[in-house]
Amino acid sequence: MSDERWTVLREQTLVDRQPWLRLIEQDVQLPDGRVVEGYLKADAPPYTSVFALTENGMVVTIEEYKHGPGRVVLKLPAGFIEPGESALEGAKRELLEESGYEASEWRLLGQFHDDGNRGMSLGYHYLAQGLRKVAEPDAGDLATVIPGLMTAAALRRALLAGQVGESATAVGMLLGLDALQNVT
Amino acid sequence: MSDERWTVLREQTLVDRQPWLRLIEQDVQLPDGRVVEGYLKADAPPYTSVFALTENGMVVTIEEYKHGPGRVVLKLPAGFIEPGESALEGAKRELLEESGYEASEWRLLGQFHDDGNRGMSLGYHYLAQGLRKVAEPDAGDLATVIPGLMTAAALRRALLAGQVGESATAVGMLLGLDALQNVT
Numbered sequence: 001m002s003d004e005r006w007t008v009l010r011e012q013t014l015v016d017r018q019p020w021l022r023l024i025e026q027d028v029q030l031p032d033g034r035v036v037e038g039y040l041k042a043d044a045p046p047y048t049s050v051f052a053l054t055e056n057g058m059v060v061t062i063e064e065y066k067h068g069p070g071r072v073v074l075k076l077p078a079g080f081i082e083p084g085e086s087a088l089e090g091a092k093r094e095l096l097e098e099s100g101y102e103a104s105e106w107r108l109l110g111q112f113h114d115d116g117n118r119g120m121s122l123g124y125h126y127l128a129q130g131l132r133k134v135a136e137p138d139a140g141d142l143a144t145v146i147p148g149l150m151t152a153a154a155l156r157r158a159l160l161a162g163q164v165g166e167s168a169t170a171v172g173m174l175l176g177l178d179a180l181q182n183v184t
Numbered sequence: 185m186s187d188e189r190w191t192v193l194r195e196q197t198l199v200d201r202q203p204w205l206r207l208i209e210q211d212v213q214l215p216d217g218r219v220v221e222g223y224l225k226a227d228a229p230p231y232t233s234v235f236a237l238t239e240n241g242m243v244v245t246i247e248e249y250k251h252g253p254g255r256v257v258l259k260l261p262a263g264f265i266e267p268g269e270s271a272l273e274g275a276k277r278e279l280l281e282e283s284g285y286e287a288s289e290w291r292l293l294g295q296f297h298d299d300g301n302r303g304m305s306l307g308y309h310y311l312a313q314g315l316r317k318v319a320e321p322d323a324g325d326l327a328t329v330i331p332g333l334m335t336a337a338a339l340r341r342a343l344l345a346g347q348v349g350e351s352a353t354a355v356g357m358l359l360g361l362d363a364l365q366n367v368t
Contacts, residue, residue, distance in 0.1 A: 004249035004256050004328060014199050015207060021224050021302070023199060023207055028251070030326060039251065040205050044299075065188035067212070067223065068303040072188050075300075110343070114298050115228075116259075116350035118205070119252040121299075123351060142214060144188060156362070159294070166300035167307060167351040174358035178340070181365065 004031055019045050019083075044114070044121040048091035049078035049168055051109070051176025052101055052128040058149040059176065060099045060131070065143040069165030074158050076172045077147075080121075087111075087124040095128060098139045099147045104130030109175040114168060125172045127179050152180055188215055203229050203267075228298070228305040232275035233262035233352055235293070235360025236285055236312040242333040243360065244283045244315070249327040253349030258342050260356045261331075264305075271295075271308040279312060282323045283331045288314030293359040298352060309356045311363050336364055 010027040024041040052060040062075040077098040081090035088106060095101055107127045114120040139145035150158070156177055164170050194211040208225040236244040246259040261282040265274035272290060279285055291311045298304040323329035334342070340361055348354050 005254065006249065006251055006327075017222075017224060021207075023205075031249075031328075034326075036326060038201075040201060041251065065190070065215075066300040067190055067225065068297045068300045070189065070303075073300070110346070110348075110354065112351040112354050113252045113349055114351045115304060116250040116252045116257070116352060119254075120304070142218075142220060143190075144215075162294070164294075165297055167296040167298045167355050168300060170294065170296050171351050171354045171358065174355065174362060177362070178358060 006030055009035065018043075019080075040118055042115065042118040042120050044119075045080045046087065046122045046124065047078060047080045047168070048087055048094055048124045048126060049076050049172035050091050050095045050103075050126045050128050051076055051172055051179070052095055052099065052103060052131055053176070053180070054131045054149065057151065059152055059155050060095070060101060061148045061150050061155065062098055063146040063148065064141065066165055071165060073165035073169070074155075074163040075166070075169045076176075078168065078172065079141075081124075088126070091124065091126045091128070096135060098137055098141075098145055100133055100135040100137045101128075101131045102134045103128035104132070107179075109179060110171070112171060121168075123168045123171065125175050127176055152177055190214055193219065202227075203264075224302055226299065226302040226304050229264045230271065230306045230308065231262060231264045231352070232271055232278055232308045232310060233260050233356035234275050234279045234310050234312050235260055235356055235363070236279055236283065236287060236315055237360070237364070238315045238333065241335065243336055243339050244279070244285060245332045245334050245339065246282055247330040247332065248325065250349055255349060257349035257353070258339075258347040259350070259353045260360075262352065262356070263325075265308075272310070275308065275310045275312070280319060282321055282329055284317055284319040284321045285312075285315045286318050287312035288316070291363075293363060294355070296355060305352075307352045307355065309359050311360055336361055
């Protein structure tokens with residue numbers, strides 16, 4: 001395929017609320033020469049999401065109020081990667097903080113931007129196995145974080161029934177369920 | 185579960201680029217009484233994404249440059265819902281524009297916000313079956329849109345190999361693959 005990348009001719013920061021969000025306006029030139037003025041891009045910090053499976057086949061879940069959908073939703077342990085952390089280190093920290101589990105086997109299932117046009121956060125989705133409960137959860141989030149355990153079948157039913165509110169959570173759960181169904 | 189919703193005490197628009205994006209700052213009160221000042225929210229238009237399956241089991245795909253990931257990625261027919269359109273009407277229009285297909289059977293597989301904290305777009309993910317080619321594609325997008333057909337197995341391999349760049353596309357593909365594997 002030919003080079004379809006856009007060339008950035010001009011860039012201006014509209015709102016700078018780093019580390020949470022930087023909203024940017026760009027003038028871009030398309031491969032056919034057309035110029036688009038004022039294209040919006042946004043940078044937000046990367047995050048990790050963990051599909052953690054216990055020895056007896058239960059998935060570690062979280063119930064938490066999220067202000068985007070504006071309701072309590074079903075989630076996986078997840079959170080922003082902190083400065084100086086690798087994605088894997090962030091995943092291990094979030095799993096421990098939000099659920100109290102450590103895992104001995106980690107596999108990156110995929111990584112995706114939350115907004116295909118503007119960019120936003122890049123999410124890293126992990127499968128964690130070989131779980132061991134080593135602490136009580138202590139998430140330190142703004143909202144109350146309620147950890148739980150569900151079978152894969154119950155998790156899938158809850159997802160399809162609308163209990164998940166966020167694309168990132170849906171990706172993490174569906175990648176995990178896919179990995180379980182396609183074990184080699 | 186108790187009411188975990190946050191109360192918005194104050195709201196101010198920081199950037200208004202409707203219909204594409206409105207960035208908002210809120211002071212919110214948490215259920216425990218704490219007040220968080222300057223919480224960022226963002227509104228972006230809703231979109232639809234279509235997992236369209238031909239009679240012989242091929243999935244309609246799109247190759248397109250996306251400025252978020254900054255590369256050519258594998259997608260499904262998808263796009264923003266236009267004013268006055270229902271989600272289903274938008275899905276039918278996008279499928280026709282980007283691939284030239286009409287479908288006789290439609291099923292909503294799920295709907296998710298692209299940013300759990302800030303909101304952003306709400307995406308509606310459809311399964312479309314009973315396909316009939318009625319036109320040549322004419323997407324009218326900024327980037328060149330290349331439609332194609334892939335088997336479900338090839339689509340899954342491409343997704344796991346990193347050819348998909350966006351969470352929304354990953355959700356739509358994984359929901360479609362899940363529906364195929366769990367036909368009742």
